[in-house]
Amino acid sequence: MFTGFMVNTWIVASIVALIAGVVGSFVVMRGTAFAAHAIPQGAFAGAALAGLIGVDTILGLGVFSVIAALGIGWLGRRGRHDVAVALSLVVLLALGSLFLSWNTDYEPEIFSLLFGEVLGISSDQVAPTVVLAVVTIALMVVLFRPLLFSSVLPEVAEATGLSTRAMDLIFLIVLALATSMTLPVVGALLIFSLMIGPPAAARSVTANPMTALGISVVLSLVTVWVSIALAYQWNLPVGFFVGTISALWYAVGRAWLAWTRRRRRVAGDDVAEVTVQAAPLGRCRR
Amino acid sequence: MVPPLRSSEDAPGTYGEGAPPTGADLLRLDDVNVRFGDRQVLRDVAFAIEPGQFVGLIGSNGAGKTTLLRVILGLQRPTSGAVHLAAGHELGGAGRPRRAPLVGYVPQKVMLDPDLPLRARDVVALGIDGRRPGIGLPSRSRLALVDRLLEQVSATRFADSRVGELSGGEQQRVLIAHALIGRPRLLLLDEPLANLDLNAGQDVVNLLARLAHEQQIAILLSAHEMNPLLPVMDRVVYLAGGRAVSGRTDEVIRTDVLSGLYGRPVEVLEVQGRVLVVAGLETPDLPVVSAGARATR
Numbered sequence: 001m002f003t004g005f006m007v008n009t010w011i012v013a014s015i016v017a018l019i020a021g022v023v024g025s026f027v028v029m030r031g032t033a034f035a036a037h038a039i040p041q042g043a044f045a046g047a048a049l050a051g052l053i054g055v056d057t058i059l060g061l062g063v064f065s066v067i068a069a070l071g072i073g074w075l076g077r078r079g080r081h082d083v084a085v086a087l088s089l090v091v092l093l094a095l096g097s098l099f100l101s102w103n104t105d106y107e108p109e110i111f112s113l114l115f116g117e118v119l120g121i122s123s124d125q126v127a128p129t130v131v132l133a134v135v136t137i138a139l140m141v142v143l144f145r146p147l148l149f150s151s152v153l154p155e156v157a158e159a160t161g162l163s164t165r166a167m168d169l170i171f172l173i174v175l176a177l178a179t180s181m182t183l184p185v186v187g188a189l190l191i192f193s194l195m196i197g198p199p200a201a202a203r204s205v206t207a208n209p210m211t212a213l214g215i216s217v218v219l220s221l222v223t224v225w226v227s228i229a230l231a232y233q234w235n236l237p238v239g240f241f242v243g244t245i246s247a248l249w250y251a252v253g254r255a256w257l258a259w260t261r262r263r264r265r266v267a268g269d270d271v272a273e274v275t276v277q278a279a280p281l282g283r284c285r286r
Numbered sequence: 287m288v289p290p291l292r293s294s295e296d297a298p299g300t301y302g303e304g305a306p307p308t309g310a311d312l313l314r315l316d317d318v319n320v321r322f323g324d325r326q327v328l329r330d331v332a333f334a335i336e337p338g339q340f341v342g343l344i345g346s347n348g349a350g351k352t353t354l355l356r357v358i359l360g361l362q363r364p365t366s367g368a369v370h371l372a373a374g375h376e377l378g379g380a381g382r383p384r385r386a387p388l389v390g391y392v393p394q395k396v397m398l399d400p401d402l403p404l405r406a407r408d409v410v411a412l413g414i415d416g417r418r419p420g421i422g423l424p425s426r427s428r429l430a431l432v433d434r435l436l437e438q439v440s441a442t443r444f445a446d447s448r449v450g451e452l453s454g455g456e457q458q459r460v461l462i463a464h465a466l467i468g469r470p471r472l473l474l475l476d477e478p479l480a481n482l483d484l485n486a487g488q489d490v491v492n493l494l495a496r497l498a499h500e501q502q503i504a505i506l507l508s509a510h511e512m513n514p515l516l517p518v519m520d521r522v523v524y525l526a527g528g529r530a531v532s533g534r535t536d537e538v539i540r541t542d543v544l545s546g547l548y549g550r551p552v553e554v555l556e557v558q559g560r561v562l563v564v565a566g567l568e569t570p571d572l573p574v575v576s577a578g579a580r581a582t583r
Binding site for chain 1: 417
């Protein structure tokens with residue numbers, strides 16, 4: 001499992017998990033999960049086109065995911081963000097199906113683009129993934145505070161001269177970069193789950209933003225590692241494991257949050273009862 | 287401390303300030319007009335604020351309060367007129383508005399996701415350098431500063447709580463601390479009392495009055511209900527239909543002045559210690575204009 005061609009798989013998949021854990025934290029915080037779903041669909045069309053005209057897949061992925069990001073940013077300015085995202089998603093998916101229909105030898109190809117093909121990552125895929133990862137992480141480090149600020153208090157950030165629109169667009173482009181490197185590994189339909197599950201679970205167990213980021217990365221790494229091992233062992237699609245394990249983290253996180261909130265409410269009720277007794281009668285209506 | 291309710295024969299509108307630059311003003315608006323298409327939102331609005339003054343920006347919904355605050359913040363460029371900030375920080379007029387570092391801002395109704403992984407102290411820390419690039423490594427002096435601000439707004443108790451789970455009044459305090467940590471000389475608050483119950487609202491008003499008094503921070507607070515502010519307001523800017531009159535409360539909240547502002551007879555009444563602005567008696571078919579300018583149109 002750890003020899004020969006599988007070494008590349010472990011390296012690339014770990015990088016992918018790291019990126020998904022970091023970028024995904026902001027996807028969840030900014031409420032752009034839908035865009036995180038749509039951009040890979042655009043990238044999928046790009047990969048299909050690249051296969052058709054015979055250029056490198058990662059080039060098609062990169063160009064199309066950036067186009068999708070810019071399109072969503074541009075359309076979202078003029079109308080509702082979710083509608084713009086939905087339309088971009090549909091148009092790009094339609095293009096993808098067109099390109100694939102023109103392609104003669106697409107069957108295993110389409111399957112791996114949609115659902116990921118972790119077990120056969122070649123050594124020439126490692127270098128571009130590392131480059132994209134370094135760029136993405138560098139951007140996230142630089143953008144960390146402004147992105148946090150404009151996600152949480154957009155109006156206040158705007159008043160200090162931080163353009164919400166610019167932050168929106170820059171983040172969509174970071175998302176596009178992250179997409180183009182993660183797509184060949186986990187697939188267009190399942191990147192989404194890796195970017196949402198671990199960060200959403202992480203934010204349920206801590207209120208500290210840095211801790212949440214760290215937990216998100218750890219969960220994402222564990223998800224990918226376990227998925228690869230199980231996929232290798234049982235010869236099942238890796239995407240299946242990525243999707244279900246991500247969802248599992250989320251379920252566990254929500255259960256934990258619900259439990260702690262309930263416990264606190266029970267403790268709070270005792271206090272409330274005392275207050276009600278102490279309050280003058282006039283205030284106790286309702 | 288309800289202002290005396292007088293009625294006089296003075297011509298209304300004379301309390302709108304002209305433009306006497308005293309030099310001590312922190313903020314001065316000169317005949318600011320804002321027009322969206324064919325809708326005139328602000329019409330020749332002019333007033334000035336001095337350091338440490340507590341100013342209420344009173345008007346019903348749609349009177350132009352938020353637009354006026356956005357103009358002061360440089361988020362909305364006036365169609366004509368100018369906003370002068372102390373020490374030559376000029377906004378508006380020609381060119382792109384510059385940001386105003388001496389102004390802190392607490393927006394209206396911030397919607398915070400209850401699951402947001404952010405503690406009250408993280409929100410306050412964003413006020414130090416939230417717009418600067420990088421991660422912002424924690425340092426002892428930063429932590430101490432955040433702690434001090436949290437204490438100033440009596441938020442120490444929930445400093446480490448998830449900010450989205452706090453009550454409206456608690457979130458308001460955190461946002462005030464966030465705005466104050468940049469050491470502004472003027473604090474703008476958009477309807478901070480709108481979503482608070484009476485007690486929480488009164489706490490916030492008292493906190494702001496203390497800040498204005500102790501630290502000489504000028505406060506400009508918008509509200510549709512003026513009664514909670516009457517005990518602490520130094521001045522009032524009363525907006526109706528895009529026009530404004532400003533002055534001391536006893537100069538502005540008067541039957542003659544507000545009738546002139548509304549362009550129709552209204553009456554200022556004092557009922558059980560509360561000030562009500564109602565449509566004049568000679569036109570009984572008109573609805574109540576406002577209870578402290580509450581009802582709209």
